Amino acid sequence: MQLKKRKNGQVLKSLGLVTANLFMATHGMAQAIDDIANELGTTSLDTALLFYQESGDRVRAIEPVSSLKITGENGNVLYARVTYDSLTGATPNGAAPWTGTQTFTTPAPPPDEDMSVTSASGRKTYVTIPGTGTRVAQYTAAANELPLDAGFKDTRYALDLGYSSLWDTDTTTSFGLSGSKEKDFTSYSLNAAISQALFDKNTTLGLGLNLEFDTSDPQYGIPTPMTEMNGLLKGPSDSKTVTSINAGITQVMNRIWLFQLNYNIGWSNGYQTDPYKIVSLVNPVTGAPVKYLYESRPDSRVRQSVYMGNKIALGSTVADISLRYYHDDWGINSITAEVSDRIPISDRLFIEPEARYYTQDAADFFNYYLLNGSTKPEFASADGRLAKFNALTLGVKLGYSFTPDSEVYLVAEDYKQKGDAKVAGAPGALANETFFSGVHAASLMMGFKYRF
């Protein structure tokens, strides 16, 4: 009887172990299956928050974003993303630094108007020009410092919608709409694309078209390019159109290597000058500022880029390696190289160190200053984004899955631009000034993804 009891106990114990092993095996299998990117018949919600801060009291951005992706059982996908941007801080106005204090004059809002649009801040003073009654705003730049527009405040709302449908097992078409609104800038775009899978779905060819319409409507109007900076109200808003084509191929090279090659060309026509940027007109001998001119850029721009992306599984890690070559007819050529490696720490946690290197040439019409007395060029800009520089981003991403359908992620990054601080042959005391200070920014992104 006791023997029977013991036997029964052993049997039950063994059954328990078998059940536990089966459960563990099933659980393990479930983990493996859940790692598969099959989203048929699911809805995904992805919400994130970005904090971005540039050093030296420059731009600060807080950007919440939320996206929804509904994938039908038939593979059709509906996608929506809402973004909100809150921007504050200071940004270089384009003027060259100088050994003395510099004063800049802009239009001022009426005394009773809310001054919350791009340009207003406590660091501006409002004065009335004697004899004219014109009220203007003024801000200053300290000696030997890169002049910064005394601070802007703006918000941006953006909405992206997309729908893709399978025509047959190998052909997908997609359509999208985007809208973005700032206080002084509005953008709408429409896109359509088709992709065709070939050779057992090892090759996918894609072709897309994007049409964009932008309106620039600065608070005090658009200044006439190459005229002297002043406190008078300017002209009406202006616009531009951008037509872009994207052609690409995605190729499964082998079991662990996915390759992507894209060619992108975009034609921009219309107003592309920055209405807030100026260029210093300086004395050709001493380098002292004579006056400040509103910058001027061409009305057309053709951008081209070739992008090569790779996903390579190396053991349990997945490397993402990409290279982009960019060229435009403003004279900017750039190369961007990015690499990251997703390393699993456990079934639930991964870490992904990342690095990005970027280098660009200056635009043909880029100049830190213009010489007084020389022929005024048709186009001129001292915007640092059009200068020759390179930039390095270093970051790390962490992802943790609470369940197979929910994940939190965190990305921390440091971005730093470097360029030639001095200008060779600069006249007089300008030779000692630091022209390129570059952007140095830290950003933190936190997000949560949930699939149901």
Added chain:
Amino acid sequence: MKMTKSLLAVISLTVLLSGCSGVGVKPWERDIMATKAMQLNTQPNITAFHDHNYFSKEGSSGGRTFDGGGCGCN
């Protein structure tokens, strides 16, 4: 134009290569390719952050997808 021709040549070559036996996998060899980590854009929100930030601070745009920006980018 020269760049366009070169690119077309590269695409044609890749398509031709993909018809060869050494490139590509059989349907039953897609286990790794089908995982989340191997998808081209694993974190769309982060990609959008990056595209917007870099478009605002640098002279280039586009590549991974369409260029343009939809922002005044102070």
